Amino acid sequence: MQISYDEGNVVLTEVRDFDLAQTLECGQCFHFKKLAEQEYAVCAFHRLLRIRQEKDSVILFDTTMQDYEMIWRDYFDFGRDYGRIKAALLQTDDTLKEAVETMQGVHILQQEFFETLISFIISQNKQIPHIKKIVETLSERFGDDLGEINGMRFFAFPTVSQMCNVTEEDLRDCKTGFRAPYIVDAVQKTADGQISEAALKAADTAECEKMLTKIKGVGSKVANCCMLFGLDKRDAFPVDVWIKRIMEQLYFSGKETDKEKIAAFAKTRFGSYGGYAQQYLFFYGKTVRIGAQNQKIKKV
Missing domain, CATH: 1.10.340.30 (Hypothetical protein; domain 2)
Structure with missing residues (x-):
């Protein structure tokens, strides 16, 4: 990833494994507004930011390099190698393949x-x-x-x-x-x-x-x-109704399973990558896998 400063804007180019809309819309934060396609206003750490993604470039408007380095770099987790994280997850468990590939641009916000x-x-x-x-x-x-x-x-x-x-x-x-x-x-x-x-x-x-x-x-x-x-505890694995449903489908043969059992299974299965697995599964399960099933049920 390359970083430059252009007329008051911080510009990131050659950005990999990041999708602004997926990251903000996946249910991990609530203090933002969508302005246009792949453009948002974000409030965090007593700052207001307008941010837009254009393919593999991300523009942080009207901000300083100091604010980028002190706040936004960590907030959007730009310093972490998500390609390596996804590869490690898939090496451990290829059951995640469709979820990871579908939601490949999700970052965990700090x-x-x-x-x-x-x-x-x-x-x-x-x-x-x-x-x-x-x-x-x-x-x-x-x-x-x-x-x-x-x-x-x-x-x-x-x-x-x-x-x-x-x-x-x-x-x-x-x-x-x-x-x-x-x-x-x-x-x-x-x-x-x-x-x-x-x-x-x-x-x-x-x-x-x-x-x-x-x-x-x-x-x-x-x-x-x-x-x-x-x-920033990346091994945490929140289990809500959506995670419960997708985990039951993928790992428990569709059987009703206690949340405590799912959490214990995730801790053993994903270890220190639990939080990443959770985000890929949550967004995928809610928007694709289970959403599609619900649509079929409605049609029937």
């Missing part, structure tokens, strides 16, 4: 922990458009104004200190529903140090999950999402 935690608490029993709307509303009401793109204003996700005085009633006004007390508890535990990002990062995956599930309403799935997307 997101801000607190935003990831609150976002995935919100995600419980919610569709992605609804999650995105709640994240947007929380940001507008309690976060800082980041600026404007194409006539639309964007706001940073609120910090822990900005959320400290937010009440359950305030959160329910933002359509969080039954998740409001869970969010309040997560904010309180983060603010008083019971939940420490440094301690979570230092812990192994099993211990980290135990620490995160001390937060009200945080179970194994939300904890594993936080570990994978907000704490």
Whole structure:
């Protein structure tokens, strides 16, 4: 990959194994808007970015090389060799071949922990458009104004200190529903140090999950999402309804299987590559394999 700076834009060329739309739309983040085909506005780490992909080139508009190096390079995981990761996964398990090849451009984003935690608490029993709307509303009401793109204003996700005085009633006004007390508890535990990002990062995956599930309403799935997307623990393997279905189809002969058994199987099968396998399987299972089956059922 080559990097250059052109009239205020960071330009990446010869980009391999990356698809901007797949990466943003695969269900791992919620704080972005699609502007055009392969063009998005992304809010992260108190920054607003307009980004576009043109074949094997990626343009980060109106940003500095310093911001690219300090924020966006890691956020989009451009420094990691995904070709090697996919090759290693397929060498271990060729059952993944169709999923990996279909969703070959997915990168795992390295997101801000607190935003990831609150976002995935919100995600419980919610569709992605609804999650995105709640994240947007929380940001507008309690976060800082980041600026404007194409006539639309964007706001940073609120910090822990900005959320400290937010009440359950305030959160329910933002359509969080039954998740409001869970969010309040997560904010309180983060603010008083019971939940420490440094301690979570230092812990192994099993211990980290135990620490995160001390937060009200945080179970194994939300904890594993936080570990994978907000704490850079690439062996985490979140099991939700979509992963459960695709794993049952591919590895358990279509039989109903407990989520705990699926998680244990994934840990043994994929090891340190569990998070990558999960993302390829999740996006593929939801958009291609199971989606196609549902279409057949509707037609019948």
